[in-house]
Amino acid sequence: MKQYMQLIIFVGVLGLITSFAFVGMDLLFSERIEANENAALYSAILSHNDATFTQSSMFDVFTSEIEVENLVVDGKDVKMYIDNKTNNISFLFGIFDESGYINDIVGILTVEEDFLTIVDITILQQEETPGLGGKVALREFLDQFIGLKFDDTSEFPIIIGPIGSNDNAANEVDQIAGATNTSRAFQRILTESYYVYKDLWESVGQ
């Protein structure tokens, strides 16, 4: 009996010490982690809109140039970022149901005020296979999207199709070589996010 009591006390003490350690780590790092995430987001949005900024002026430039529209989708808070100069609209994709092949792929997409033409696209978070699906975050893949128009009458407004740019449709880019599943998942993510934000955009009467 005494032995079991000792085990229970040991587990309790271990749990207590570990809990304090986790709380301490959270206090130590959470502010900086959040600042890093915001910096990556702000930097992507400002870059998409060709804004001039430095690391130190980024937050001020963002506040003065970007208007943030807070909206709610199925109880989830989402934001749309509208540039005062260009009227381009930016939004986070990959935050709804669809995820990448391995894990979530989250990024920022900027479209022109017609809500069809893609201005730029940046990946903020992904955990796909390094060297294969991980190429989803590389500029050589993402640059293909710049200037394309979503086909909002189609089931897939943007197509990530087989490699061979000569045969591509007007809303089609080449998939990542050796990463068919990630490419398909990315197409689903973009499709879902685009239609969610398009409905929101129309519902707020812009």
Place this chain on the structure above:
Amino acid sequence: MNLVRIKYTKWFNIFKSGMKTDNPIFVAALGLCSALAISNTVENAIAMGLGVTFVTIVSSVFVSLFRNYIPSKLRIVTYMVIISTFTIFVQKFLQAYFPDIYSALGAYVGLIITNCIVMGRAEAFAVKNPWRYSLIDGFATGMGYMFVLVFVALIREPLAFGTILGYQVMPDGFTTWASMAIAPGGFFILGLIIWALRTWAKSYDLEV
């Protein structure tokens, strides 16, 4: 004279064991999963090596310090709790101060928890030795792991991306080898390196 005496000190032999005679990768073949996955760039290899070294050192020291209080029935669970606490520390530290490296390493930082090297040193060494030797053992094992990782990465990165630490080292027009960026490429390189290093270290599996 002093150099000769160093050879016979316990700490030197522990260090030599972790780096060479009991190297976690090329002798014990532990921690291969993360080694194959993240050794495609030197930067990732260094970051992962330092992360594993830190976790192995502090876990071993903690296990050693509290070895007389840890009930034997709960020792594996206790090791896991200690290792996971320090792994999460490394994960959050990288996320806060080196977000690019954190993104590049992806899930593998969290998987230090399941790295057999860390648990192996706690069970095989730290639980039987004083904390100062456990510290040296953790350091040597982590460095032994990092040494092989960086060695593999120095071959893979130029072939996979044409660079070393981001600097272009291959000539213009060099066709990169996609296979070197992924785990199978690492598997072949690691296999060759294990063969070479085992020959160098005279570490053979002898038939009985």
